[in-house]
Amino acid sequence: MDNSNPGVTFDDSGQCTCCRDALARKPHEWWPTNEGRIRLNSTIERIKREMADRPYDVIIGLSGGVDSAYVAHMLRRDFALRILAIHVDGGWNTEAAVRNIELLVRKLDIDLHTHVVEWHEMRDLQLAYLKASVLNQDAPQDHAFFSALYRLAHKYGQRYFLGGMNFSSESVYIPEGGYPAMDARNLRAIHRAHGSIALQTFPTLGSLEYLWLARIRKQIQILKPLNYLPYDKEAAKRELLETYGFVDYGSKHQESRFTKFYQEIYLPARYGFDKRRLHLSALIVSGQMTRDEALQELKVPLTTQEQAARDKRFVAKKLGITVSELERLITLPVVPHERFANNQTLYRINQRFRKIVGSRR
Amino acid sequence: MRPRIIPVLLLDSRKRLVKTRRFSEEVYIGDPFNVIRIFNEKEVDEVCVLDINASIEERPPDVGFLAELASECFMPLSYGGGIKSVADATPIFAAGVEKVVLGRASNDPVAVRALADSFGSQAVAACIDCRRIHNDWRVVFDRGRAVTSRDPVAQASAVEQAGAGEIILQNIDRDGERTGYDVNLVRAVSGAVNVPVVALGGAGQLSHLAEGLRAGASAVASGSAFVFIGRLRAVLITYPSPHNVKEIFTNGGAVS
Numbered sequence: 001m002d003n004s005n006p007g008v009t010f011d012d013s014g015q016c017t018c019c020r021d022a023l024a025r026k027p028h029e030w031w032p033t034n035e036g037r038i039r040l041n042s043t044i045e046r047i048k049r050e051m052a053d054r055p056y057d058v059i060i061g062l063s064g065g066v067d068s069a070y071v072a073h074m075l076r077r078d079f080a081l082r083i084l085a086i087h088v089d090g091g092w093n094t095e096a097a098v099r100n101i102e103l104l105v106r107k108l109d110i111d112l113h114t115h116v117v118e119w120h121e122m123r124d125l126q127l128a129y130l131k132a133s134v135l136n137q138d139a140p141q142d143h144a145f146f147s148a149l150y151r152l153a154h155k156y157g158q159r160y161f162l163g164g165m166n167f168s169s170e171s172v173y174i175p176e177g178g179y180p181a182m183d184a185r186n187l188r189a190i191h192r193a194h195g196s197i198a199l200q201t202f203p204t205l206g207s208l209e210y211l212w213l214a215r216i217r218k219q220i221q222i223l224k225p226l227n228y229l230p231y232d233k234e235a236a237k238r239e240l241l242e243t244y245g246f247v248d249y250g251s252k253h254q255e256s257r258f259t260k261f262y263q264e265i266y267l268p269a270r271y272g273f274d275k276r277r278l279h280l281s282a283l284i285v286s287g288q289m290t291r292d293e294a295l296q297e298l299k300v301p302l303t304t305q306e307q308a309a310r311d312k313r314f315v316a317k318k319l320g321i322t323v324s325e326l327e328r329l330i331t332l333p334v335v336p337h338e339r340f341a342n343n344q345t346l347y348r349i350n351q352r353f354r355k356i357v358g359s360r361r
Numbered sequence: 362m363r364p365r366i367i368p369v370l371l372l373d374s375r376k377r378l379v380k381t382r383r384f385s386e387e388v389y390i391g392d393p394f395n396v397i398r399i400f401n402e403k404e405v406d407e408v409c410v411l412d413i414n415a416s417i418e419e420r421p422p423d424v425g426f427l428a429e430l431a432s433e434c435f436m437p438l439s440y441g442g443g444i445k446s447v448a449d450a451t452p453i454f455a456a457g458v459e460k461v462v463l464g465r466a467s468n469d470p471v472a473v474r475a476l477a478d479s480f481g482s483q484a485v486a487a488c489i490d491c492r493r494i495h496n497d498w499r500v501v502f503d504r505g506r507a508v509t510s511r512d513p514v515a516q517a518s519a520v521e522q523a524g525a526g527e528i529i530l531q532n533i534d535r536d537g538e539r540t541g542y543d544v545n546l547v548r549a550v551s552g553a554v555n556v557p558v559v560a561l562g563g564a565g566q567l568s569h570l571a572e573g574l575r576a577g578a579s580a581v582a583s584g585s586a587f588v589f590i591g592r593l594r595a596v597l598i599t600y601p602s603p604h605n606v607k608e609i610f611t612n613g614g615a616v617s
Contacts, residue, residue, distance in 0.1 A: 087595065
């Protein structure tokens with residue numbers, strides 16, 4: 001990490017707070033050992049027994065990226081689970097992403113459910129976010145995914161979501177560095193302020209509904225199976241490539257053309273923030289890369305000028321605005337999410353409540 | 362040249378892509394531009410875009426929209442919906458569309474002849490929608506609402522005579538069903554005309570495409586096979602890879 005981010009400080013040895021935090025969490029969150037395997041086996045056996053009379057054992061997400069694909073691959077190969085995969089199409093899919101999903105679904109014989117977000121609503125919402133000039137521009141895509149997931153789980157009576165989230169490549173994040181995509185009140189307020197059409201079909205999950213379903217009733221348990229394996233993203237990618245003819249589309253989270261724009265152009269331009277730092281730091285924490293190798297990799301520019309111009313043209317055209325308008329939106333002064341109505345107090349109360357309840361147990 | 366494999370995309374009144382089942386139960390597929398871009402990268406032979414409500418709503422083609430679509434589309438693009446005359450078709454060709462598809466207008470031999478004379482037969486396709494009614498095949502128009510007494514073979518000969526350079530033979534009963542083409546229908550019509558016949562309606566997987574070709578179709582088209590995958594009809598844009606295409610033509614479609 002470097003000190004370009006507020007909230008990141010360094011100790012005397014030069015280690016930053018987020019890496020120290022990740023290292024401290026490592027033994028509690030990642031079990032790349034035989035013990036991890038045993039834990040995973042017993043969890044999955046329990047799920048199988050519990051879900052025996054349901055149409056599926058688990059729900060997974062498929063974005064077309066490596067992590068979620070590896071979850072599908074591993075769960076089918078090692079456990080023959082009955083899997084329902086969900087894919088949310090926000091209108092930004094790359095060809096590589098849809099091809100990867102197709103390859104997996106066909107070869108593993110997994111049932112897929114796609115939720116296609118109405119593009120004219122998605123476009124209006126994303127333009128509203130850009131105009132609002134807030135940090136989490138990926139919130140519309142993420143919110144749509146989890147809302148669709150809860151609906152699907154309800155429809156099929158499912159209880160377990162096994163995600164591709166993993167300590168091995170994602171352990172490092174900046175404290176208070178993001179804004180939760182699940183705050184529907186914030187999403188609606190941003191859209192009310194800057195949107196122009198009604199969101200009639202966009203899948204949202206109200207905050208109370210979310211807290212009720214996710215945190216209190218625990219309708220869905222979200223598990224991270226990759227944390228029970230010696231997961232190595234590069235090795236996983238090679239395995240998927242050899243087994244399925246998986247298509248490698250370059251760096252992380254580029255199954256969506258919007259996310260590519262957000263991470264390679266928007267974040268660096270507005271916050272001087274290069275998201276690779278988090279990813280590479282995580283690989284250092286997990287022992288899959290040395291600090292020198294990471295620094296070497298950071299020397300490669302995030303994108304080239306030509307590529308950035310192409311991506312901006314693409315995003316502008318897709319959103320129905322000019323490139324100069326998009327550039328103007330990128331340079332707007334940063335506005336905190338809290339400037340819009342939100343439910344952060346509710347989340348904090350819930351967290352405090354859970355801490356109190358948790359400590360009494 | 363190997364037979365063409367053609368995805369057919371349906372536009373509703375709001376320019377949303379949808380897919381129907383027996384011409385109703387519309388399911389939202391997505392934004393036409395993103396779908397076209399994905400097909401570009403999949404190196405699709407040809408794409409056919411049909412506005413399914415234009416004729417019913419007496420709406421002329423939206424030339425601005427088509428120009429935008431054609432500029433994004435790297436493969437030959439054919440378009441149908443609301444085209445009645447040379448005057449309607451001229452700006453569409455100017456916008457970069459390579460072929461017009463006639464529905465209701467294909468029943469008007471004067472209009473077909475005028476279009477073929479102006480733009481060449483190869484640029485004029487007639488879409489013949491048919492349904493089975495009391496065990497007879499009948500030609501229908503206006504999304505199946507107007508039933509005629511014509512049978513598809515007679516209609517195919519008539520549009521060929523009038524100057525259409527291609528016939529898209531659409532089976533409404535199998536639309537969106539993904540159970541395969543009605544090969545007898547394809548065989549009967551293909552055998553009756555000299556112009557290329559494109560089978561449409563019923564294909565759900567690659568082996569179905571091979572069946573359509575074996576029945577005599579010159580090219581095979583489908584909506585469902587390229588926008589849905591699996592038992593849950595999940596929306597996913599697909600197209601056979603060159604390797605799969607080769608298998609279709611050599612093994613008669615053993616791949617699924």
